[in-house]
Amino acid sequence: MAFRKEPQFTHGTVAKTAIVLVNLGTPDAPTTKAVRRYLKQFLSDPRVVEIPRAIWWAILHGVILPFRSSKSAHKYASIWTNEGSPLKVHTEKQATLLRGYLGQRGHQVKVAYAMRYGSPSITEVLDQLKVDGCERILVLPAYPQYSATTTASIYDAVFAHYAQVRNVPELRLIKHYHDHEEYIQALKESVQAHWAMHGMPDQLVMSFHGVPKRTLTLGDPYHCECHKTARLLAQQLGLGPEQYQVTFQSRFGKAEWLQPYTAPTLQKMAKQGVKRVDVMCPGFTSDCLETLEEIAIEAKQDFLGAGGKEFHFIACLNQSQPWISAMASLVEEHMIGWPTHLTDSERTGMKLQADASKQRAERLGAAQ
Ligand SMILES: C=CC1=C(C)c2cc3[nH]c(cc4nc(cc5[nH]c(cc1n2)c(C)c5CCC(=O)O)C(CCC(=O)O)=C4C)c(C)c3C=C
Numbered sequence: 001m002a003f004r005k006e007p008q009f010t011h012g013t014v015a016k017t018a019i020v021l022v023n024l025g026t027p028d029a030p031t032t033k034a035v036r037r038y039l040k041q042f043l044s045d046p047r048v049v050e051i052p053r054a055i056w057w058a059i060l061h062g063v064i065l066p067f068r069s070s071k072s073a074h075k076y077a078s079i080w081t082n083e084g085s086p087l088k089v090h091t092e093k094q095a096t097l098l099r100g101y102l103g104q105r106g107h108q109v110k111v112a113y114a115m116r117y118g119s120p121s122i123t124e125v126l127d128q129l130k131v132d133g134c135e136r137i138l139v140l141p142a143y144p145q146y147s148a149t150t151t152a153s154i155y156d157a158v159f160a161h162y163a164q165v166r167n168v169p170e171l172r173l174i175k176h177y178h179d180h181e182e183y184i185q186a187l188k189e190s191v192q193a194h195w196a197m198h199g200m201p202d203q204l205v206m207s208f209h210g211v212p213k214r215t216l217t218l219g220d221p222y223h224c225e226c227h228k229t230a231r232l233l234a235q236q237l238g239l240g241p242e243q244y245q246v247t248f249q250s251r252f253g254k255a256e257w258l259q260p261y262t263a264p265t266l267q268k269m270a271k272q273g274v275k276r277v278d279v280m281c282p283g284f285t286s287d288c289l290e291t292l293e294e295i296a297i298e299a300k301q302d303f304l305g306a307g308g309k310e311f312h313f314i315a316c317l318n319q320s321q322p323w324i325s326a327m328a329s330l331v332e333e334h335m336i337g338w339p340t341h342l343t344d345s346e347r348t349g350m351k352l353q354a355d356a357s358k359q360r361a362e363r364l365g366a367a368q
């Protein structure tokens with residue numbers, strides 16, 4: 001097997017640490033062509049769709065890609081911003097802020113972001129971190145709740161990359177943080193800020209992305225982790241069981257997914273006389289198509305169309321201060337034992353190296 005091209009080993013190099021925030025990915029543009037390319041990569045992942053490959057290949061290429069791409073492109077167009085796809089814009093800003101927060105806490109680390117599907121790809125980011133001399137890599141998936149369809153798929157891509165690398169760095173993978181105190185606190189503060197502005201609803205709906213129901217019986221803890229997040233958040237908000245509901249959205253295909261489904265639940269609530277609902281999506285750390293279009297636009301129409309009077313969407317954590325701070329704490333907990341607070345001698349070593357490469361560059365410049 002051919003290994004990837006990588007920098008030569010040099011004695012005395014100071015090993016660096018990097019954090020890679022990995023999100024799902026998004027199309028490069030809200031066009032049928034770009035969405036088709038994205039969906040093809042995403043839906044070809046056997047972690048995402050578990051149907052036998054030959055059958056799924058025929059369905060994907062014969063039905064899904066030809067019909068879904070343009071429909072999805074229209075939806076993406078309705079949420080696209082001047083800076084690009086919301087998912088990517090938020091993820092990039094989160095990585096920048098996280099770098100700043102960790103720096104303020106005294107850590108000398110690189111922070112990058114990557115996308116499981118689309119760009120920047122996991123492989124290109126990990127290649128760059130190798131060039132940058134990162135010998136310790138911490139992968140932080142953007143998903144608080146573990147699911148084989150998301151978190152494990154990121155792991156697959158990381159392992160596949162390092163299977164082609166000769167000098168593999170030390171690697172740590174965060175599995176989940178669905179019950180992390182500061183994540184729950186960040187959610188609580190986002191809800192309380194909304195209620196301070198707009199008052200409280202009759203019902204709070206916590207809508208999570210769905211997965212096929214059979215994954216639950218096959219051992220995926222996702223369903224339980226969503227419910228634990230909801231329970232802890234409700235406790236923090238002082239809500240009784242009758243004041244909130246957990247639902248699952250974004251069903252795909254004909255099979256049964258985790259229930260209750262978000263849209264029919266909202267319609268049922270409206271018909272039962274619930275006047276105002278607030279909907280939040282605690283499983284998404286960045287707003288994206290599934291929150292801004294499916295919930296804030298479509299689900300709102302479903303609720304109001306069924307007789308509901310007031311619908312509020314509570315934005316995802318995005319760049320909120322408590323969330324970036326929670327990410328920084330989570331990262332610190334997983335970096336324990338790694339020398340990210342540089343010692344004086346390492347600092348001197350780094351300076352000497354930087355001076356040497358500057359002098360080399362100057363000599364090369366003078367010789368040309
Ligand atoms: C086909 C099966 C799918 C599974 C299983 C699935 C799980 C899953 N997804 C997320 C988070 C996101 N999904 C997003 C979009 C999206 N999801 C699917 C399908 C499955 N997801 C599709 C086909 C799409 C694309 C849009 C569409 O055509 O409907 C997104 C938004 C991406 C964006 O660009 O904004 C996110 C985020 C989770 C957390 C999850 C399982 C736990």
Ligand SMILES: [Fe+2]
Pocket residue numbers: 209250
């Ligand atoms: Fe999805």
Ligand SMILES: [Fe+2]
Pocket residue numbers: 223224225227
């Ligand atoms: Fe469960």
